Amino acid sequence: MRPRTLLRALLTERGCGHFATFEEEFTRSAQLAAAKLNRPDLATVTASQATWKRWLSGDQIPRSDAGAVLEFMLGVDVETLLRPAVERGVVLPQIAPSAARDAARLLNSMFDTSYLDPLGRASGMEGVWHLDGQRFFDGTSVAVQLYEADEQDGRVVIGAHHHAHVRAFTRATRRALVLGTLGDEGLYAIDAAHARRQLAVTADTLPISTPYKIDDLTYGLLWAMLNLDDSLLANDHVLHAEKQTLEPLWAQRRSAVARSAVPDLTNVGSAWLGMYFCAEHIIRRLDEGSSPPVFWSPVRTGEEAAVWLFFASWTQFRHALQERLADDGAPPERVFCIPATDAGASQRYERILLWLAVAMMERDGQTISVCAEPEYKRIDGFVLVPGRRVISANWLGSEGIWHVDTTDSLADVSAYAQVVDHARSQSVTKGDSSEERLRSLAHHLDLDWGWLVRRCRELGAFGIAGMLRPRSRLISVEELEGVLRFAGEFDG
Numbered sequence: 001m002r003p004r005t006l007l008r009a010l011l012t013e014r015g016c017g018h019f020a021t022f023e024e025e026f027t028r029s030a031q032l033a034a035a036k037l038n039r040p041d042l043a044t045v046t047a048s049q050a051t052w053k054r055w056l057s058g059d060q061i062p063r064s065d066a067g068a069v070l071e072f073m074l075g076v077d078v079e080t081l082l083r084p085a086v087e088r089g090v091v092l093p094q095i096a097p098s099a100a101r102d103a104a105r106l107l108n109s110m111f112d113t114s115y116l117d118p119l120g121r122a123s124g125m126e127g128v129w130h131l132d133g134q135r136f137f138d139g140t141s142v143a144v145q146l147y148e149a150d151e152q153d154g155r156v157v158i159g160a161h162h163h164a165h166v167r168a169f170t171r172a173t174r175r176a177l178v179l180g181t182l183g184d185e186g187l188y189a190i191d192a193a194h195a196r197r198q199l200a201v202t203a204d205t206l207p208i209s210t211p212y213k214i215d216d217l218t219y220g221l222l223w224a225m226l227n228l229d230d231s232l233l234a235n236d237h238v239l240h241a242e243k244q245t246l247e248p249l250w251a252q253r254r255s256a257v258a259r260s261a262v263p264d265l266t267n268v269g270s271a272w273l274g275m276y277f278c279a280e281h282i283i284r285r286l287d288e289g290s291s292p293p294v295f296w297s298p299v300r301t302g303e304e305a306a307v308w309l310f311f312a313s314w315t316q317f318r319h320a321l322q323e324r325l326a327d328d329g330a331p332p333e334r335v336f337c338i339p340a341t342d343a344g345a346s347q348r349y350e351r352i353l354l355w356l357a358v359a360m361m362e363r364d365g366q367t368i369s370v371c372a373e374p375e376y377k378r379i380d381g382f383v384l385v386p387g388r389r390v391i392s393a394n395w396l397g398s399e400g401i402w403h404v405d406t407t408d409s410l411a412d413v414s415a416y417a418q419v420v421d422h423a424r425s426q427s428v429t430k431g432d433s434s435e436e437r438l439r440s441l442a443h444h445l446d447l448d449w450g451w452l453v454r455r456c457r458e459l460g461a462f463g464i465a466g467m468l469r470p471r472s473r474l475i476s477v478e479e480l481e482g483v484l485r486f487a488g489e490f491d492g
Contacts, residue, residue: 149180235269274395302353457488
């Protein structure tokens with residue numbers, strides 16, 4: 001007896017084991033494929049009962065238009081469909097391939113770094129969501145499973161008929177996301193581990209918080225955290241080893257290390273090590289009781305700014321800085337250079353990440369200035385201690401992991417002070433309060449203030465733990481949670 005083909009197995013599992021039901025579904029799929037694939041010729045494709053039987057037995061291979069309709073209908077290529085079905089305890093997702101593809105097309109059309117492939121190559125295999133990097137992130141991918149959801153009492157829920165598959169999908173320890181689709185109303189995301197915990201306490205529905213709808217805010221956060229987290233996990237051992245070698249360098253006023261010195265580092269791993277070293281260099285050279293420093297930041301993109309939102313080492317640096325400046329009481333200032341052309345070159349989700357990072361600085365009491373003159377973006381990062389010292393500290397750049405220097409030359413200090421004074425006077429962030437300055441920055445970045453504040457309020461009130469679950473010990477969502485609540489308090 002011939003082994004059962006995957007085609008027969010899939011049709012049986014989808015209720016198309018009889019020709020009448022198959023014919024109805026095949027005809028409907030042909031019409032949908034004609035519209036979705038922009039191939040009008042597929043609309044009239046049919047299959048006779050004799051042909052259907054030969055397909056099921058494996059005696060005939062679906063060719064040309066009929067094969068295209070079958071692939072669209074089942075989400076699996078013809079060659080795979082005619083292979084023997086794997087006889088194992090596969091629990092299949094109860095979602096039509098066409099619905100999964102529609103949801104993926106909607107998502108992929110919204111974000112330039114997103115490619116969601118919703119269906120696995122074989123029955124029972126999950127899809128993959130590719131999240132590409134741009135100038136800084138290394139790029140990553142995450143296992144995903146789509147389910148058709150319903151809206152009930154203001155919640156998005158995945159019904160009980162999906163739960164057997166959700167349990168099977170979330171059992172593995174790899175990172176994964178559960179996506180609920182409401183068709184044209186959008187997609188909602190939760191972490192697979194959160195879904196597993198939810199199903200352990202309820203058997204009726206699997207709820208997804210409505211603030212977890214995938215839009216420019218939540219996509220940007222998912223894109224950034226998953227990229228940062230996976231890159232740091234890949235470098236966990238090498239970062240731990242390199243960190244142990246830094247002690248002899250702390251006493252040096254000037255230091256630089258090329259990327260080629262640690263070739264195993266990812267882009268993100270290099271940024272983590274460089275940022276950690278620069279932070280220590282700065283703290284060790286800020287004299288207690290000195291005037292509040294002014295930080296000049298070369299960060300101009302959401303990719304670069306995301307490290308402040310997620311690196312746990314940033315929280316440690318912030319606390320160390322507060323302790324060092326505690327006697328003075330006045331917070332430091334921070335200056336950015338973000339020309340309008342640079343802001344306009346990135347998509348909205350990336351500009352939101354940049355805005356959130358600046359909002360985090362304002363939440364900490366820092367007064368932010370943003371210079372928009374393009375010629376100033378060539379200036380590397382530094383810290384000005386007015387009248388006393390300039391501490392150069394830069395971890396951005398393709399060639400080096402870090403470059404630091406320190407000078408007490410009054411001529412150098414005066415020159416850097418003039419740069420800071422000019423940037424302050426020309427800042428696009430005007431206002432006496434954090435809210436006024438951040439509102440003007442949102443305008444500069446072409447962000448909808450009312451929508452941004454409302455979405456921060458929603459996410460901040462509910463929390464993001466159900467959607468974002470770091471796996472690396474070097475990643476934290478503590479700062480992000482705080483800045484979402486902070487921004488949510490503004491008037492929209």
